[in-house]
Amino acid sequence: MCRLALKTANEPFSPYEVLTAMEAMQEGYDGSGLGLLLRGIEFEDFRYNPLFPILSGIAHTEKAWHRVTEYMESRGYELKYDHRFAMKPELIDADDRFRYFMRAYRMPKEFRDRSHNERESELLRTRLALRKLGRDEDKVTVFSFYPDVAMIKEVGWPLQIGDALCLHDGQIKSRVCMAQGRQNTNYGINLYACHPFFIQGIATMTNGENTAFVPIRDWLEGTKFPGYVGYQSDSEVFTHILHYTLKKLNLPLQAYKHIITPLSTSELDRHPQGEFLRGLRQVCRRLIIDGPNAVIGTLADETCLLVMDQKKLRPAMVGGRDGVWAIASEVCGVDALVPDRDQALDFQPMREHTVIIPPHRKELEIWSQHDPLPLPLAA
Amino acid sequence: MVPARSLAVTPGSLTTTDFPWIIEHREERCTLCGHCTAVCPKGAIRLAHLRQRLPKLELFSNKRGSEYRTFTGIRQETDPAKLCIGCGMCAMVCPNEAIGPVAGTNENRTVFFDNRKGEPLKRGGRRNVSGPTLLDRMLFTRISMLTDPALDAGRHEFSTTTTIGRILSPEAFLERTLRGEWIPPTRDIFPFVIGSMSFGALSPNMWLGLLQGVAYCNEVLGLPVVMCTGEGGCPPWVLRSPYLKYIVLQIASGYFGWDEIIRAIPEMQCEPAAIEIKYGQGAKPGDGGLLMWFKVSKLIARLRGVPEGVDLPSPPVHQTLYSIEESVMKMIQTMSMAFGHKVPVYPKISASTSAKAVLNNLVRNPYAAGLMIDGIDGGTGAAYNVSMDATGHPIASCVRDCYLDLTAQGKQNEIPIFAAGGIGKNGNVAQNGMAMIMLGASAVHIGKYVMQAAAGCLGNEKNRCNVCNLGICPKGITSQNAKLYRRLDPDKVAERLAETFMSINTEMKKIMAPLGRSQSLPIGMSDAIGIADKAAAERLQISYVC
Numbered sequence: 001m002c003r004l005a006l007k008t009a010n011e012p013f014s015p016y017e018v019l020t021a022m023e024a025m026q027e028g029y030d031g032s033g034l035g036l037l038l039r040g041i042e043f044e045d046f047r048y049n050p051l052f053p054i055l056s057g058i059a060h061t062e063k064a065w066h067r068v069t070e071y072m073e074s075r076g077y078e079l080k081y082d083h084r085f086a087m088k089p090e091l092i093d094a095d096d097r098f099r100y101f102m103r104a105y106r107m108p109k110e111f112r113d114r115s116h117n118e119r120e121s122e123l124l125r126t127r128l129a130l131r132k133l134g135r136d137e138d139k140v141t142v143f144s145f146y147p148d149v150a151m152i153k154e155v156g157w158p159l160q161i162g163d164a165l166c167l168h169d170g171q172i173k174s175r176v177c178m179a180q181g182r183q184n185t186n187y188g189i190n191l192y193a194c195h196p197f198f199i200q201g202i203a204t205m206t207n208g209e210n211t212a213f214v215p216i217r218d219w220l221e222g223t224k225f226p227g228y229v230g231y232q233s234d235s236e237v238f239t240h241i242l243h244y245t246l247k248k249l250n251l252p253l254q255a256y257k258h259i260i261t262p263l264s265t266s267e268l269d270r271h272p273q274g275e276f277l278r279g280l281r282q283v284c285r286r287l288i289i290d291g292p293n294a295v296i297g298t299l300a301d302e303t304c305l306l307v308m309d310q311k312k313l314r315p316a317m318v319g320g321r322d323g324v325w326a327i328a329s330e331v332c333g334v335d336a337l338v339p340d341r342d343q344a345l346d347f348q349p350m351r352e353h354t355v356i357i358p359p360h361r362k363e364l365e366i367w368s369q370h371d372p373l374p375l376p377l378a379a
Numbered sequence: 380m381v382p383a384r385s386l387a388v389t390p391g392s393l394t395t396t397d398f399p400w401i402i403e404h405r406e407e408r409c410t411l412c413g414h415c416t417a418v419c420p421k422g423a424i425r426l427a428h429l430r431q432r433l434p435k436l437e438l439f440s441n442k443r444g445s446e447y448r449t450f451t452g453i454r455q456e457t458d459p460a461k462l463c464i465g466c467g468m469c470a471m472v473c474p475n476e477a478i479g480p481v482a483g484t485n486e487n488r489t490v491f492f493d494n495r496k497g498e499p500l501k502r503g504g505r506r507n508v509s510g511p512t513l514l515d516r517m518l519f520t521r522i523s524m525l526t527d528p529a530l531d532a533g534r535h536e537f538s539t540t541t542t543i544g545r546i547l548s549p550e551a552f553l554e555r556t557l558r559g560e561w562i563p564p565t566r567d568i569f570p571f572v573i574g575s576m577s578f579g580a581l582s583p584n585m586w587l588g589l590l591q592g593v594a595y596c597n598e599v600l601g602l603p604v605v606m607c608t609g610e611g612g613c614p615p616w617v618l619r620s621p622y623l624k625y626i627v628l629q630i631a632s633g634y635f636g637w638d639e640i641i642r643a644i645p646e647m648q649c650e651p652a653a654i655e656i657k658y659g660q661g662a663k664p665g666d667g668g669l670l671m672w673f674k675v676s677k678l679i680a681r682l683r684g685v686p687e688g689v690d691l692p693s694p695p696v697h698q699t700l701y702s703i704e705e706s707v708m709k710m711i712q713t714m715s716m717a718f719g720h721k722v723p724v725y726p727k728i729s730a731s732t733s734a735k736a737v738l739n740n741l742v743r744n745p746y747a748a749g750l751m752i753d754g755i756d757g758g759t760g761a762a763y764n765v766s767m768d769a770t771g772h773p774i775a776s777c778v779r780d781c782y783l784d785l786t787a788q789g790k791q792n793e794i795p796i797f798a799a800g801g802i803g804k805n806g807n808v809a810q811n812g813m814a815m816i817m818l819g820a821s822a823v824h825i826g827k828y829v830m831q832a833a834a835g836c837l838g839n840e841k842n843r844c845n846v847c848n849l850g851i852c853p854k855g856i857t858s859q860n861a862k863l864y865r866r867l868d869p870d871k872v873a874e875r876l877a878e879t880f881m882s883i884n885t886e887m888k889k890i891m892a893p894l895g896r897s898q899s900l901p902i903g904m905s906d907a908i909g910i911a912d913k914a915a916a917e918r919l920q921i922s923y924v925c
């Protein structure tokens with residue numbers, strides 16, 4: 001079982017805060033890895049324009065590093081900012097980490113006036129091309145390439161990794177931070193297997209085991225969408241299903257829950273849009289997840305969400321106050337992230353709930369699968 | 380030694396030890412009640428009058444020394460036409476445990492006489508190969524151990540249904556919903572379907588019992604079990620009853636029974652579950668259906684619209700059409716239209732190396748609701764032995780290839796594949812079925828297993844019984860002779876059917892729970908299965924375990 005923590009606040013904060021809060025839940029992970037995702041980013045030494053895509057990843061050798069730099073130039077990206085971590089490499093177990101990069105670029109000229117979709121798909125293609133750039137001996141790992149999103153993944157204890165990258169120095173702050181302390185379940189330790197997973201502005205991380213992984217993966221790969229690749233972890237499909245729901249099917253966020261854990265036939269019989277949802281369940285049958293899971297996600301507009309598996313076999317908790325909210329696997333995680341809140345308003349979602357923290361962060365939206373779906377088409 | 384001429388030895392002269400089944404009769408227990416000879420479906424035993432010489436030594440008399448005793452006993456016939464089939468009915472009815480068949484250990488000489496009158500052996504049953512099947516050897520190996528809590532097969536809620544019918548891509552579904560366009564019909568069904576066995580192949584009591592059991596499963600147990608009629612129509616009262624929704628109507632190349640069905644359409648209270656168009660069958664690929672004259676009773680004749688007492692061989696192909704592609708396309712469209720596009724219509728073919736070609740045609744046909752593939756181990760009521768034993772393709776690799784082909788096209792959710800042929804051959808019905816599902820089938824059809832479990836069919840793969848074609852079924856399952864089928868109580872069949880499906884449902888959960896699956900049927904979950912056979916594992920793209 002992994003441990004998850006998410007904090008979202010109007011005032012940017014340091015990711016180190018989230019790492020310290022994770023310590024409260026430390027018996028839940030085995031030090032096999034940490035994943036961090038930041039949104040709403042501020043750099044201490046640079047006025048970042050949130051339209052610039054940020055490339056995050058690791059160049060494992062100097063050669064690999066040059067290859068990345070050259071590739072980005074040749075593709076027409078203009079480097080605007082290159083964040084340098086004040087490193088303590090001795091705290092990192094692995095020895096092939098030439099450079100952690102977090103670089104802001106300006107889009108190539110020809111893309112500046114293109115539609116949002118075209119720009120997004122260019123960013124995705126670039127990220128995938130960079131992933132392929134690495135060789136066996138000169139590896140490149142790329143986590144994300146998207147405006148206002150930065151990611152770090154590393155093998156080891158979360159706090160130790162934070163110290164290694166000096167995340168406490170206040171150089172980077174963000175309004176949203178997702179963190180996962182990994183406990184290795186299925187597959188070998190691999191940087192790409194660390195949560196959160198990211199695709200075109202959408203990110204999720206999961207605590208659990210997705211037992212329906214193989215059939216879901218097979219189906220997603222069958223869509224031939226270029227971004228549906230990777231799958232070093234069974235949880236990566238959660239991100240891709242969310243992406244598919246929002247971007248390919250153009251359905252509202254609430255439909256996600258109906259796709260991954262649809263209601264039973266008898267429940268649908270009583271639902272105002274039962275017929276539509278029954279159809280949706282059938283056409284998306286291969287995307288039904290299984291096993292114990294708590295899925296935490298964030299979207300490009302800084303919306304945060306939390307959903308559970310159909311039987312609620314995993315714990316997860318949300319709490320906070322106007323302007324600052326936290327989601328964590330355990331209540332002690334929420335306590336550490338937002339201590340000064342009214343605990344009576346904490347919420348543990350049940351199997352039918354989707355908890356949404358909207359970008360304004362004033363209050364939680366708790367939406368149940370039994371509620372009507374906010375969907376003109378299904379009415 | 381006596382010259383051979385003086386003995387009545389013909390090429391067909393055999394002794395009982397040459398037979399596959401030898402009757403053991405214990406004279407000292409027999410009271411000569413005659414039950415066994417009366418019940419024997421083959422006339423394989425007879426009451427024999429025998430004479431015994433009792434030699435007597437009389438030294439001081441000039442009389443001849445022997446006396447004779449006559450007595451009656453039960454003896455086995457040695458005419459190959461009256462071969463004992465090992466059904467054991469004689470043992471079942473004997474009040475004194477005086478008689479019963481035992482398997483002959485000598486090599487079976489009678490096979491050389493399975494061609495009397497120039498006719499090769501025809502029989503019922505399935506491929507006579509016994510022992511564990513490939514499916515029996517599959518293990519569910521991906522046990523979800525790392526993440527507690529595990530599922531509880533007894534207490535948690537499981538979704539064990541599957542879909543029959545064409546499923547749209549999510550994009551097409553949303554677009555058509557938005558525009559209010561036609562969405563292909565689908566049904567949620569239990570993934571173990573009672574495979575096509577016709578009213579004609581089965582006795583009226585068997586058919587009624589199955590129907591009753593199916594209705595009970597649906598209406599009382601909440602298990603949406605459906606059954607397929609096979610070729611030969613459906614009793615008119617069923618067509619006009621609310622039970623029609625549990626029935627898949629089959630149309631095959633003889634079109635038997637379809638006059639009645641078409642006439643009933645305006646009066647139907649509900650739609651049938653689906654329409655199955657039979658192009659082929661696993662037990663006898665390339666051969667049409669066959670109902671031999673013994674079984675064409677008055678009732679069957681009326682139902683099928685034919686004269687009484689004639690052989691009813693269906694042609695191997697649907698005669699009216701040119702190519703299978705065209706045939707499949709047109710027939711599916713026509714049948715779909717006949718039922719107002721509200722009933723799923725799918726073809727049934729025999730497993731073969733060309734199944735993928737048929738499947739790819741279906742992918743392009745928007746009315747095709749699935750593909751049913753029947754493998755070499757499928758059962759039948761009547762077929763040539765050579766077709767059954769040696770013609771056809773095993774089901775597992777055929778379905779797996781088709782599924783992987785669909786997966787490569789991203790269409791695996793759109794065209795469900797149904798698999799049949801040997802599911803439950805050795806009794807492991809849930810295990811076999813779930814292994815097929817994990818290889819990629821959306822559901823499986825079971826026929827012979829249902830006869831065995833619900834009605835006590837005696838047939839097996841050592842060629843026991845298997846006389847379903849002759850209308851002499853000793854259990855009354857496949858006979859149209861009222862004297863025989865009255866032996867079968869439809870209520871008892873219904874009860875057994877319900878028990879069978881309840882237990883399949885529980886076993887499915889027992890298989891799914893340790894895999895961590897409960898939300899949907901693990902179709903194509905090939906990471907969950909393994910087999911201790913390298914070649915099979917490689918061929919099926921599953922893991923090799925040892």
Ligand code: SF4
Pocket residue numbers: 400402418419420421422423424462463464465466467468469470479480
């Ligand atoms: S086993 Fe069956 S066929 Fe053989 S003698 Fe007994 S009743 Fe007749």
Ligand code: SF4
Pocket residue numbers: 503504830835836837838839843844845846847848851852853854855856857
């Ligand atoms: S018991 Fe009846 S159905 Fe079973 S094999 Fe014998 S004849 Fe066929």
